[in-house]
Amino acid sequence: MLAEPGKRDVSGADLSVRLETSPRIAQPGQPLLYRAEVHNTGPEDAVLPLLTINLPEGVEILRVDVAECRPGATASEVVCASQQDVVAGTSGGVTISGLVRPGARGPLEATATLSSEIVDAxxxxxxxxxxxxxxxxxxxxxxxxxxxxxxxxxxxGAVVRNRGPRVVRDAALFFHTKRARFLSAKGARCRSYPGLVGCKLRAVRSGKRVSLRLAFRAPRHALRAKATVYSTHVGDRRPANNMARINLR
Structure with a gap:
């Protein structure tokens, strides 16, 4: 039905979508969250709305928190088809958990598009x-x-090097030594846990290295140790060399 002359036609549903990321600056090899918020200001209900989110190829999709969401036409697309109408004045959303690929280069562009079977003025x-x-x-x-x-x-002995451009101030080194008993450490603050030893390193600057030495009491049979270094705040472009192994006997 047409609106009367001089009057605004307010029929239909005014849908809107807002897409945000967290953190605002992505780190290679680190998690990245996408949150799409959907709102219907009315005045009518949105009939079976469809939300399509396209993420960049540099992000691997790990989890989507809405059961109705399914993979789309590509590995980077998520399609969320609502099974019910969105009532006027209500909101909803979906969170996608992703992992930034180590070789990803920015900026990472993502889009969210919303549609419905009812007219949107x-x-x-x-x-x-x-x-x-x-x-x-x-x-x-x-x-x-x-x-x-x-x-x-x-x-x-363990040597940690940083060949990247960023300073790592929260580097942690974990040793998996199974039944070997940790005795002492020099060059870092280390603590023993069941089955492993965790060491907090001092800042590892670009082009520099940090060395430490640990003492263990080993069981009688042959022992193989594994060490892994990582940062929770700074991404790593080449994670393959973050781990090393050694035979202790």
Missing amino acids: NEGNNSDHTLTPVDEGADLAVRLSRRAQAGRLFMM
């Missing part, structure tokens, strides 16, 4: 997009060496 807010920059990150690497041994007592 204001289609300008039916889509939104984000541009997320990607930090250059770091390139941490760890190398192990067997320093000395006397009976069941042995010393192990």
Whole structure:
């Protein structure tokens, strides 16, 4: 039905979508969350709305928190087809958990588009997009060496290097030594946990290295140790060299 002369036709549903990312600056190899918020200002209900989210190829999709959402035409697309109408004045949303690929380069562009079977007089807010920059990150690497041994007592050395451009101030090194008993450490603050030892390193600057030495008491049989270094705030462009192994006997 046409509106009377001089009056505005307010029929239909005014849908809108807003897309946000967290954190605002992505880190290579680190998690990245996308949140799409959908709102219907009315005056009518939105009939079976369809939300389509396209993520960049540099992000691997890990999880979507809405059961109605399914993979789309590509591995980077998520399609959310609502099984019920969205009542006027209500909101909803979906969160996509992703992982930034180590080789990803920014900005990472993502889009969210919303449609419905009912007329939307204001289609300008039916889509939104984000541009997320990607930090250059770091390139941490760890190398192990067997320093000395006397009976069941042995010393192990570890060297952590940073070949990336960013300073890593929260680097942590974890040693998995199974039944070996941790005795002491020099060069870092280390703590023993069941089955492993965790060490908090001092800042590892670009092009620099941090060395430490640990003492263990080993069981009688052959032992193989594994060390892994990582940062929770700075991404790593080459995570393959974040881990090292060594035979202790």
